[in-house]
C-alpha cells in the first residue's frame with residue numbers, strides 16, 4: 314500500500330522491542346528506509362536482518378537514549394547511510410512499579426531519564442536533520458498513563474509519560490515553522506511477545522474483561538497510528554495524540570483494591 318512515504322528515512326528507538334520492531338517492520342513495508350536503534354544492539358540487529366531478508370533497507374545500532382551524544386551519533390550514522398532523516402520515532406521506554414512510598418530518587422531519575430529525557434534528546438539532536446530535508450515528523454510513544462495514572466507502573470512512569478505529552482506540544486509549536494510535525498501515541502495494554510512472557514495467566518485473562526473491545530491491543534495496532542502521524546494523511550496534525558487502548562479509557566474499571574493488590578510486585582524495577 315502506498316502511504317506517500319516511500320523512499321523516506323525513519324530512525325526508530327526501542328526497535329528491538331515489541332512496539333518498536335512492529336513499527337520498523339510496518340515502515341519498511343511502506344518503502345521507508347529504517348534505522349533501528351536500541352540498548353539491545355543484538356536485538357535491533359536481528360529485527361533489521363529480518364526486515365532486510367524481506368527486501369527492506371535497514372541499518373541498526375546499539376545506544377542508550379539517555380546519552381545525548383550517543384543519540385546525536387545515531388542521527389549522524391543514519392544520515393551517512395541513507396542521506397538524511399525524515400522521521401524519528403521514540404519507542405524506547407519502560408516502567409517500574411514503585412509507589413511514592415517506595416521509590417528512591419535514583420529510581421525516579423532512571424525512569425524519567427528513559428521515558429522523557431530520551432525523547433527530548435531525539436528532538437534536540439534530530440531537529441536540524443529533519444530541517445535539512447525541508448521538514449519531517451517526530452512521534453513520541455507515551456501511554457494512557459500520561460492522561461490518568463498507571464495501575465501497573467509507578468509514579469515515575471505516570472509522571473514521565475505525562476511529561477512526554479508536554480514535550481510533544483511544546484516541540485510541535487516550536488518546530489512548526491520548520492515544517493516538522495510532532496505527535497504522540499498513547500497505547501493502553503499492548504500484548505507484545507515481551508509482555509506475554511512476563512505477565513501471569515491471571516493478568517492475560519483479566520485485561521480483556523476490563524477493556525470494552527474485550528481484548529489486548531496488538532503491537533501492529535500501535536505501529537499503524539505511528540505511521541499515520543508520519544504520513545501525509547496527518548498533514549494537519551501536530552501537537553496532538555491518539556489513544557490506542559481498545560476503549561480502556563472510556564470504561565476504566567481499575568480500583569484502589571486492584572492498585573493495592575498489584576503495586577510493588579517483584580520483577581519490574583527501574584533500569585540501572
Ligand SMILES: NC(=O)c1ccc[n+]([C@@H]2O[C@H](COP(=O)([O-])OP(=O)(O)OC[C@H]3O[C@@H](n4cnc5c(N)ncnc54)[C@H](O)[C@@H]3O)[C@@H](O)[C@H]2O)c1
Pocket residue numbers: 326327328329330331332333350351352353356376377378379404405406407408427454455456457499500501502503504505507508584
Ligand atoms: N506494552 C504496553 O502495554 C505499553 C503500554 C503503553 C505504553 N507503552 C510504551 O511503548 C513503548 C514500547 O513498549 P514495548 O511494550 O514495546 O516495550 P519493550 O520492552 O518490548 O521494548 C522497549 C525497548 O526499549 C529498549 N530500551 C530500554 N531502555 C533503553 C534505553 N535506555 N536506550 C535505548 N533503548 C532502550 C529495550 O531494550 C526494548 O527493546 C514504551 O515507551 C512503553 O512505555 C507500552
